[in-house]
Amino acid sequence: MSIYLDNAATTFPKPEEVYRAADRTLRAVGVAPGRGGHSRSVEAARIVFQAREALAELLGIGESSRIVFTHSATEGLNLAVKGLVRPGDHLVTTSMEHNSLARPLHHAAATGVEVTWVQSDPAGYVTAAQIMSALRPETKLVAMTHCSNVTGAVNPVEEIGPLLRERGVRFLVDGAQSTGSYPIDVDAMQIDLFAAPGHKGLYGPPGTGFLYIAPGIELEPLLHGGTGSGSSELTQPVSLPERYESGTVNTPALAGLLAGVEFVAARGVASIHAFEMALVDRMIKGLAAIPGVTVYTPDDGRPRCAVVSFTITGMDPSHIGFVLDHRYGIAVRVGLHCAPLAHKSIGTFPLGTVRVSPGLFNTEQDIDRFVAAVAELAGTAR
Ligand SMILES: Cc1ncc(COP(=O)(O)O)c(C=O)c1O
Structure with missing residues (x-):
């Protein structure tokens, strides 16, 4: 699925x-x-x-x-x-x-x-x-x-x-x-x-x-x-x-x-936010534990919405997106996300990042499957 x-x-x-x-x-x-x-x-x-x-x-x-x-x-x-x-x-x-x-x-x-x-x-x-x-x-x-x-x-x-x-x-x-x-x-x-x-x-x-x-x-x-x-x-x-x-x-x-x-x-917007932040926390925790993965989304208690950007050392984000889609059936967005100045600001220009954005219809299982796919992929980069 x-x-x-x-x-x-x-x-x-x-x-x-x-x-x-x-x-x-x-x-x-x-x-x-x-x-x-x-x-x-x-x-x-x-x-x-x-x-x-x-x-x-x-x-x-x-x-x-x-x-x-x-x-x-x-x-x-x-x-x-x-x-x-x-x-x-x-x-x-x-x-x-x-x-x-x-x-x-x-x-x-x-x-x-x-x-x-x-x-x-x-x-x-x-x-x-x-x-x-x-x-x-x-x-x-x-x-x-x-x-x-x-x-x-x-x-x-x-x-x-x-x-x-x-x-x-x-x-x-x-x-x-x-x-x-x-x-x-x-x-x-x-x-x-x-x-x-x-x-x-x-x-x-x-x-x-x-x-x-x-x-x-x-x-x-x-x-x-x-x-x-x-x-x-x-x-x-x-x-x-x-x-x-x-x-x-x-x-x-x-x-x-x-x-x-x-x-x-x-x-309720507050309850939607809490639901999405629980998925984001789970995702960031999973991604941060994978060697070679850099997460650009803040994880220091400052306010956030449900957008997580990451890269894998030595791998082009567009390749990561392609493999996630074709091998694992996971749709994410790669590249500059129509925001080149933002990528210059966070140091990811010109290749950009992989952006993952959960919504109300995602589940914890979706996040776990996604993290497992990234872990496998990052393993091939080492
Ligand atoms: C921060 C931001 N502003 C504006 C837009 C543009 O939205 P729309 O596609 O509805 O014009 C987007 C869409 O990705 C966005 O993320």
Whole structure:
């Protein structure tokens, strides 16, 4: 039987309810929400509204209409950066960013924005003090990941948010690896812009994501177009969420996302985190005991999410991934994980690491089989 340990890329499998909700919505509702006013369209709009409400409830967001659906975390991060930042602005970010944020920031830098890249420690952490000392009078935005998709390090966004709010600097958090599997309260953490995918820790279908935009923030939309509202005007509506949701949204996928969020809420994020950390502890203990294996994920009590990176001395990570897949039926992710700067920060560039990310559907037996496979493989390298 194959073992899936690449939940940081996307969670698999999804809960049964997610498959059922997407299927039912495509078959039985099947139409564009908020268009036409007929009862099917009203039912579709109700599903999309419920998905927004469920997300707001799970993430401590006061106004669900300020959650804008996107097709990925990447789209949300692009909307936040491109919608907010203008030439002459100064931004602060970190060396641990995924390309979903690093590339829009790098692109902004090419258009006259100044970007300061705060260097993480070798485990992938940055401190609130580091971020604060990178600020300048003209700093408009701090944009950073909550949890590293390479080492699993969780950054102190709850400390940074209030400090930035005091200074009047906007705070964009990439919640791709933490949403659904690490406790988050967006309002209490004083996060202004929060982007996340629906298809990772929320167990929704691929092609789902969102951006939360705090009151008082006006972003230039990425897209202009039909919203099903204000149709007499050629200008984009100003009300949310329509301002940022041009085009027909993917209602079947959002119905799946709603089912995923309900599944996560019923299980409880803290309990999901505890379950995953038990698997991560077991995995790190197993890997650390294998001669030739180096684990890059912190194991010193600092906060983490369910991502473990390792290498075997003398073996290319892509070879390890290939053998784990073909000989042992174990799916992991190898290489740079779309985060080259992070690998430079932890000293694993250019080959990268093997990344293993358990999810809610993994078992202790999965972890033991994986560790035994790595032990065998490492034995062949000696
Ligand atoms: C930290 C981080 N940010 C952003 C993303 C992008 O997410 P999406 O594929 O939904 O755009 C990922 C996905 O791997 C990620 O790990």
